[in-house]
Amino acid sequence: MSSFKKSIFISLLMWMLILLPNYAFAQDAEITGSIVNVRGGPSTQNTVITKVVKGQNVSIISEQNGWCNVKLSNNTVGWISQDLLKKLAVNNTNIQKPLPVPDAKPVPVPVPASKPVPTPIPVPKPVPNPAPTPAKTIVNVAPYAVSVTGSIVNIRQSSDTNSAILTSVKLGENLTVYGKQGEWLNVKLSDGRSGWIAGWLTKEAHSVVTPTGNTLRLPIGNRNLVLTNLDNGLKINLSGVNENDYTLSTTTNQTDLIIKVNNNGVKSAKKSINTWGVKDISIEPSYIYLSFDKPFTFTDSYVRSQLEANITFAKVQAQGINKIKLNASNEKSIVQISAKGNLEYTTSNVGTSKLYVDIPKAELKLSSANELEQAVNYGPIRKVLAKQISSDIVRLEVDLASGAICNVIENDGYLILAGRLGNGSLKGKTIVLDPGHGTIGTGGFSDPGAVGRDLKLREKDVVLGISLKLRDSLVKEGANVIMTRTSDGKYLSLEGRAAIANKSNADVFVSVHANSSTNRAANGSSVYMYAPYSKPNLYNQRNIRKELATDIQNEIVKSAGRKNLGVKEANFSVLRNTQVPSVLVETAFLSNPEEEKLFNTDGFLQKMADGIFNGLKTFFKNN
Numbered sequence: 001m002s003s004f005k006k007s008i009f010i011s012l013l014m015w016m017l018i019l020l021p022n023y024a025f026a027q028d029a030e031i032t033g034s035i036v037n038v039r040g041g042p043s044t045q046n047t048v049i050t051k052v053v054k055g056q057n058v059s060i061i062s063e064q065n066g067w068c069n070v071k072l073s074n075n076t077v078g079w080i081s082q083d084l085l086k087k088l089a090v091n092n093t094n095i096q097k098p099l100p101v102p103d104a105k106p107v108p109v110p111v112p113a114s115k116p117v118p119t120p121i122p123v124p125k126p127v128p129n130p131a132p133t134p135a136k137t138i139v140n141v142a143p144y145a146v147s148v149t150g151s152i153v154n155i156r157q158s159s160d161t162n163s164a165i166l167t168s169v170k171l172g173e174n175l176t177v178y179g180k181q182g183e184w185l186n187v188k189l190s191d192g193r194s195g196w197i198a199g200w201l202t203k204e205a206h207s208v209v210t211p212t213g214n215t216l217r218l219p220i221g222n223r224n225l226v227l228t229n230l231d232n233g234l235k236i237n238l239s240g241v242n243e244n245d246y247t248l249s250t251t252t253n254q255t256d257l258i259i260k261v262n263n264n265g266v267k268s269a270k271k272s273i274n275t276w277g278v279k280d281i282s283i284e285p286s287y288i289y290l291s292f293d294k295p296f297t298f299t300d301s302y303v304r305s306q307l308e309a310n311i312t313f314a315k316v317q318a319q320g321i322n323k324i325k326l327n328a329s330n331e332k333s334i335v336q337i338s339a340k341g342n343l344e345y346t347t348s349n350v351g352t353s354k355l356y357v358d359i360p361k362a363e364l365k366l367s368s369a370n371e372l373e374q375a376v377n378y379g380p381i382r383k384v385l386a387k388q389i390s391s392d393i394v395r396l397e398v399d400l401a402s403g404a405i406c407n408v409i410e411n412d413g414y415l416i417l418a419g420r421l422g423n424g425s426l427k428g429k430t431i432v433l434d435p436g437h438g439t440i441g442t443g444g445f446s447d448p449g450a451v452g453r454d455l456k457l458r459e460k461d462v463v464l465g466i467s468l469k470l471r472d473s474l475v476k477e478g479a480n481v482i483m484t485r486t487s488d489g490k491y492l493s494l495e496g497r498a499a500i501a502n503k504s505n506a507d508v509f510v511s512v513h514a515n516s517s518t519n520r521a522a523n524g525s526s527v528y529m530y531a532p533y534s535k536p537n538l539y540n541q542r543n544i545r546k547e548l549a550t551d552i553q554n555e556i557v558k559s560a561g562r563k564n565l566g567v568k569e570a571n572f573s574v575l576r577n578t579q580v581p582s583v584l585v586e587t588a589f590l591s592n593p594e595e596e597k598l599f600n601t602d603g604f605l606q607k608m609a610d611g612i613f614n615g616l617k618t619f620f621k622n623n
């Protein structure tokens, strides 16, 4: 740095000291993990207060045991693991990206009309409180859906930026509006509470059908909508025949109701009063309202539009791709690329919400421009765009919803991009449990795993015991559990175990083992993961694999009480060959006299199973 630059730098620093005494000694940092938990204290045992995403800035207040006490731009204070942030140069102190999106409306900064200020310094203005507005009355509205447009937006107790924050919502999340006060919207949260969101941080979501008492509001312009009412088994299909005609039919495909609309409103409406109990139809510029004889309760589980797009690659050289399909629903979306034989591909994550899949030796030939892009405004995968990026490389740009996780899984003849949005629970998750050993591998080798010295307990038996208990707990919570084995003597290779996870498009893979060492004093629990930089497809999952391993490690230590040997990394076959997030749990040491005795008790096997179960529960709560 030249001394001239240095002096400017120092004078900038002085200015900051003068202007912002509170910030002057705070070290700023940028979040490097894709979605990072902000916790109440400096350990993963502490509760998650909120989350921040990659690229956002925080101020470090203090540091302790690998954790940083940080202040977010909304003044929330919490703890973040040091590994998940990068310290910024001091002169970045004042350039803070807002997080969450402040719900105070942007106010034009008054420019003093007097002398020009010598050095323009970017100073974060404390956002002025909006001038008190006359109390506005709360207006109840016919429920409609909005989609969040800010990256993270607060839901508050009342329609005022000073009121308590109940929770926050993420970009792309949909909320149902029941009332308005000024520009604030009264929304209902998934847990049933009601709160207020700044209307200017939302946009109307036209794809959502809003159930309301005994009327249904269907947005015009939405095609191929399937509604399922779980309460009485009724299913309604709404399909657009052409631009202005809508047909509603039941699952039996018998047409009950046809509504034709044009720009002036209803053209014709034919209804049959039938088992549905349709009482009336009314049309507004962008909605059709149906009212029913009886209150009509929809649950969250209705299925939104199933969009299936087929992109055909007319000319391909060695790769033999014949089609690409996007199948999207609320929580899970699949992009399926079918090919003859195995596909060569590489993936790269661009930020937290974009994934590139590059397919070499491929040439894109499309018959119309709309084959290039397929988009939906719900679910984890929002858009797939095909692009020829060089003469023989086709790139698929996949846009993900905020917080979505996308696994890339290759199977013979298919490449699957499986996106999902967490529902905060184990319900519906596909978990592959792999009790180690106990199979017959290549050459007819029967593998007992480690064998205890004193009681001669075999690893294959104790880990099967733990896994079966774990399976029962997971199934009780609504998870879909796939076991690589439930008994002894199955023919299965290590690659075959991983393939079970890949083929089933599992959410996670958990291999259960017992450790062994020539040192009989060795004891304790550890969880292994594998995601090296040299393997980009695994490295892309590095954060999520680490989180899974950490959550399970913390919980098994808590539950079974053995020594904490921490999360470790190793190139184990089942970890290397699984294309979905995977871990290998070394529960305890069979070679240790004390731990072998514990393995001989049902209570200890249950504690281990409970620990892994709690770890998975924590993981899926946050993912």
Ligand SMILES: [Zn+2]
Pocket (backbone or CB within 6 Å): 436, 437, 449, 450, 459, 513, 514
């Ligand atoms: Zn083992």
